[in-house]
Amino acid sequence: MPLPSTTPTPRAAAPTRRRLLGATAGAVSLMALAACGGKDAGTHSGGGKSGSAPGTRTVDSAKGPVRVPARPRRVVAINDFPMSAMFDLGQTPAGVFDAGEEYVPERDLARWRAVPKVSDGVGGAVQVEKVAALRPDLIIGIDAQQNLPYDQLSDIAPTVLLPFSKSAAPWRDMSVQTAGVLGVPAALDALKKRYAQRTAALRKTYADVLARTRWDLLQGGFDEGQWWLYGHGSPIGGILADAGARFATASTRLAVQQSVSYELVTSRLADADALFYYTTNDGRPANLGPKLFAQQAFARLPATRAHRLFGSEYFLPGGFEDALAALDDFESALKKLKAA
Template sequence: MRKPRIITAALAIAGLALAACGSPAGPSNADPSVTPSGAASPQASSNAFPVEITSALGTATIAEAPKRVATWGWGSTEAAISVGVYPVAVAEQSWTVGAGNLLPWVEAAYDEAGVEKPAVLTDADGGATFPYEELIAADPDLIVAPYSGLTQEQFDTLSDIAPVVAYPAAPWTTGWQDTITITAEALGRGAEGEKVLSGIDDSLAAMKAAHPEFEGKTIAGIWDGDGSVSVYTGADPRIGILTELGLKVAPSVSELDTSNGGFYYELSYEQLDKLDADILIAYHANEQDAKAFLTKPALQAIPAVKAGRVAQVSDPVTVSSVSPPTALTFDWKDGLPSLVDKLSVAAKK
């Protein structure tokens, strides 16, 4: 996952206190048909294969239903689990939960299913390097990374190990819907993916209906740095998801954008007065930073900060749960529902 500022994200993207309860050892996660009930889930249709998925880096040809799936980047692990497939190897999310640990909602899913935990692939530098030897040891027959920062060189090297499903357009910009859809299709479980998306759509529609105060309000999301802030563009899923609630990305976000299609850009403190939005969403690494943010003199230049219209998200796990939400975090109470409550307070000021 991306480093703190970029991550916030998840760029990080996730967080919880879902304490994962231990469960008896269950079937190996080499069998993707295991479900939380222990019964066999609907298998990938044999008619679905071969599957070809073209990404910005190349085409993955998946000849038959994969049995040992590896995931990289953000959201694809949760997307796979949501359609009944438990990866044998997943990317490390060191900013969120520390080296070698699983995200709490991922760990809980494996525990509840009684499935063997996956190997955690080292990612100490936000994807700049890839742990090829660790991946080879996991022996995957498919690598799923639709929301990641894979380079062309990494894609080409990984393709010699197994088919690789990368992002359709640019690094770290794949929408949450597409992350779920692409992952499900690669696994031959497109229909299951549609059911997951339908459930999420219903959840978002209920949130929107409960908050008419969001309609037409503009938003901007940032991570405060030293002398500048990282501003998340409309291409970033953590901001895009909020437009499903009736909110709009502030025009100033696009007007100031220097990212050339990226998911964020740096804005100097000298230009903060130009970042005009009805509501500012501020992401932080901890509660101390969140408190300091509100009184930091330089940040008072942002109109929404000066007016007190700020929704804050702090601590790596919570930040990650909404940056953006994944197939397993939409309903986590301390994640998106909590952020929605904070956005509502700000929208009414």
Template sequence: MHTHRGTVIGTLALTTALALALTACSDSDESGKKTGSTAAGDGTHTVRTAMGDVKVKNNPKRVVVLDTAELDSAVTLGVRPVGATRAGAEQAVLSYLPKSSTKDITEVGEIAAPNLEKIAGLKPDLILSSKVRDGQRYQQLSAIAPTVLTETTGYPWKQNFLVHADALGRTAQAEKAISAYEDHAEAVTKALGGKAKAAATDVNVVRFVEGADIRIYGKKNYIGTILADVGVGRPAITDKAKDGFSYDVSPEQIDKADADVIFTSTYGSPGKAKVTQTTTSGLWKNLKAVEDGKVFQVDDELWLQGIGYTAANQILAELQSDLTR
């Protein structure tokens, strides 16, 4: 399996380019109106959320994020949260994010189980999360600070990003980030030889999960949208994914993951996720991607947990690097 030691320079260059693009943002949108990011700090604006309209400060300074997508959104938009839930089993913040953007963030518990006292202690002026994670805690969170929830996470990440940007008063910066991503995805398609050639390469994403079946990712999830934006082909098995999310298999059914290219990641302990058991089997070794040396091991946090434009640009860089080998 290939790993990604060589993509750091490209990723850094890309992050720098994105940062410059964001810095160059004007404070007005195309209609010439001033955006929330430059409005008076003591003013408020209304944000449409999954729980109804919420009044938020025009320029919130103390933001608490309760999931990984919200963390990626904040960092993408140049906001360093004061608090965040723990992303993985070990660290508080996603390792692919620039350290300068995540230092001094206070951990406020686990995703879907935040510590309300810790959150209150940070005196936030905005809390970002989703109904699927924190809907049942909405009243308690709202008593601490204006709380903006999207309906869910993952697949609708692009729409959710716009909600996060609105809440943070950074819609102009959001437009720049979206435009930079779209240009980048187009450049990757071009690097693969154009739309027809990209579509002729079938790509699967296989995730080994501790204590669960192996997931062959479908099309209705975060990584599925990025692969669709590049325009690569997806094997027929992806259309059988439950709710479009994933088609789950045991190690004895891993032949169903066959594709021209396979990206693999592991969540939790590799042993408990049956990585070795699966990848040393005859079924695995007979997969086309394995025989052709087209299996690439990727970072689970980046590809499947991050969910946002900062992650997406790094994923695009890795996709181009691997698919043009």
């Protein structure tokens, strides 16, 4: 999802990827994402690094080395990046943070509903008592989570915070690192291959459409009178760029993302041939998207008038399956543009 406490969010305490990837321009970590990509968080030779007890491994984390079970069985995911990674790996967490089911992909919804929630309601703080009651042998979160009772959680079970704040593509890096912490670093290989094949196929199949279409990327945002513009270096921008997307001026000039006022809708989006935006899992524009779309300036945009608005609930991807689903939505848009 590294953000200051002033970051606008639908839930003040929610440490989710919607908050973390839907930040304003002042967010500290997302402005520094280009620094480096994450590395595999786990160490897997033998039973772990030298000095580890039998049945354990020592893995890297944002808090330094942490000794974890060689094969953890009861894992609590206190952020939805490791949760998404576990679902992608075919594993079910013992507990998860509750970011709200409207943001959970349909493919994971039944599993998600059955897993105990460890936050104080939807978007609330992580509750130590709820985590402890699940008797975890491993807890996984990310270093961007604020006011996290790390020491108390570490007293319950080994707690690994993944270095989100050093990641340019959290959906990929947090997945790879989660797999490493869980001791299954090769388990994502098939998904990595699928992603590479999918992006290559889209570039080839839709080369003509991709060459003539320029995209801007946006999210409705949470502050009245404001929406969020996403750039070529944002996670969703990187996924679409892998598939051959070209960007309009606004998303080309912007590295990651920024908050923009309604008054600037025309100046920022007027030269886009098509718009790609964030939806909830029922297909509606997410957050305050309906208010943005209702603005007269938005209705007069060339892309709007040409019916070239394309939504995706995977706009803020949490893992490889989300990235692949975002590519599916992008292909649906390309098919419509090709047929037009």
